[in-house]
Amino acid sequence: MNAKSYVGILVFIVLLLCIIQVYQRAEITDLTLDRNYVTSSIKKEGQKDSNVSKLKQISVLKVWKDSTASKDGGVIEDSYQKHLMSRLADSYSTNSSYFDNHLETQRKRHAQLYSACSSMGYESYDSPSKNIWVNDKYKFVYCSIPKVACTSWKSILLVLDGVADSTDQFSQRTINSKSGRWMKQLWKYPIHQQKFILQNYTKFMFSRDPFSRVLSAFRNKLSPNSTFERAKFWQAKIGGHILSRYRSTWQKGDPYDLKFSEFAHFINSGHGFNKHWNLQYRQCRPCDIDYTILGHFETLQEDSEFVLKVIGADKDVSFPSSNHSSPTNSSDESIFTSFYKTLSDKELRDLYQTYAKDYELFNYPLPERLKNTKT
Numbered sequence: 001m002n003a004k005s006y007v008g009i010l011v012f013i014v015l016l017l018c019i020i021q022v023y024q025r026a027e028i029t030d031l032t033l034d035r036n037y038v039t040s041s042i043k044k045e046g047q048k049d050s051n052v053s054k055l056k057q058i059s060v061l062k063v064w065k066d067s068t069a070s071k072d073g074g075v076i077e078d079s080y081q082k083h084l085m086s087r088l089a090d091s092y093s094t095n096s097s098y099f100d101n102h103l104e105t106q107r108k109r110h111a112q113l114y115s116a117c118s119s120m121g122y123e124s125y126d127s128p129s130k131n132i133w134v135n136d137k138y139k140f141v142y143c144s145i146p147k148v149a150c151t152s153w154k155s156i157l158l159v160l161d162g163v164a165d166s167t168d169q170f171s172q173r174t175i176n177s178k179s180g181r182w183m184k185q186l187w188k189y190p191i192h193q194q195k196f197i198l199q200n201y202t203k204f205m206f207s208r209d210p211f212s213r214v215l216s217a218f219r220n221k222l223s224p225n226s227t228f229e230r231a232k233f234w235q236a237k238i239g240g241h242i243l244s245r246y247r248s249t250w251q252k253g254d255p256y257d258l259k260f261s262e263f264a265h266f267i268n269s270g271h272g273f274n275k276h277w278n279l280q281y282r283q284c285r286p287c288d289i290d291y292t293i294l295g296h297f298e299t300l301q302e303d304s305e306f307v308l309k310v311i312g313a314d315k316d317v318s319f320p321s322s323n324h325s326s327p328t329n330s331s332d333e334s335i336f337t338s339f340y341k342t343l344s345d346k347e348l349r350d351l352y353q354t355y356a357k358d359y360e361l362f363n364y365p366l367p368e369r370l371k372n373t374k375t
Helices: 003-031 035-041 060-068 079-087 096-119 150-160 172-182 191-200 210-222 231-246 260-268 280-284 297-310 333-340 345-354 356-361
Strands: 132-135 140-143 202-207 293-296
Touching: 079 096, 079 202, 096 293, 096 297, 096 356, 132 150, 150 172, 150 297, 202 297, 210 231, 210 260, 210 333, 210 345, 231 260, 260 345, 280 356, 293 297, 345 356
Parallel strands: 140 202, 202 293
Antiparallel strands: 132 140
């Protein structure tokens, strides 16, 4: 081969190594156990965690909250309704009963959220998290939470951003590893633009019953029976860490048979949170950002269709199927019960206390079994 051929091969190898490195970085970020969240979870109610002071260098949320606050310091509670009606001005009259039903649902969810935010000693933040995405064409802001249909919604954003032709064009791994490069994140905008976006764009997020979400994270990432393509990496890094912590005789190379009860114990002990089972309110900060629409995973299809109608994108894209999002069916009652019955009453109560703020903020009922156990 001549010199040009060698150079061409060398360039190809370098490019291939760069691509591999990007995927590895995305995977490492995905697998990270965030110990800042753990530290804050064991502090007293209302006490800000060590990460908050670092975030104060960008005070856009404080600026925005000050500009939308009522005289008593609280966020104006009907601002989301005014925004919804302004965006629905052209379509409300043609389908008023449909919109009225959704508006009533939003009223109830917002009422509970406002009440909980004002009473529970919420730790406030001054900057948006990095999982808040912006679309300027349709003027909306979306906060993604892992295990709450975030891959499906990211695939929608890619279509609306003009990156993809359809919601099934890219694999789950591609979407999640490249979303930071392909989509716009709120925190990357200049502060004055962040403020404008928060004041004028439709803002929405989706939450999920905390126990269902925790189980989904376990079954998808850490269960020995997981069919997730990257499960082996999760099991080696986090699953092995849990096994070595709670089984004195377990060593690397031993059979991997992590139990859900061990995962629950790991969470309850405060040794490490990952974004896939970290508290939802910490990721979207709903007491700091007045979301226009609060969607629920339990009514995902209906709420998603409503969001698309509100932002005016329902003619351009539909909410996708779950074919590319590694569904675990962890909300199925029989599957849910079979895993949670392996926890003792104390373990169940401790797990509830860990996620109590998510339960209260997003208006999820107390798990049935806890209603019949002693505190």
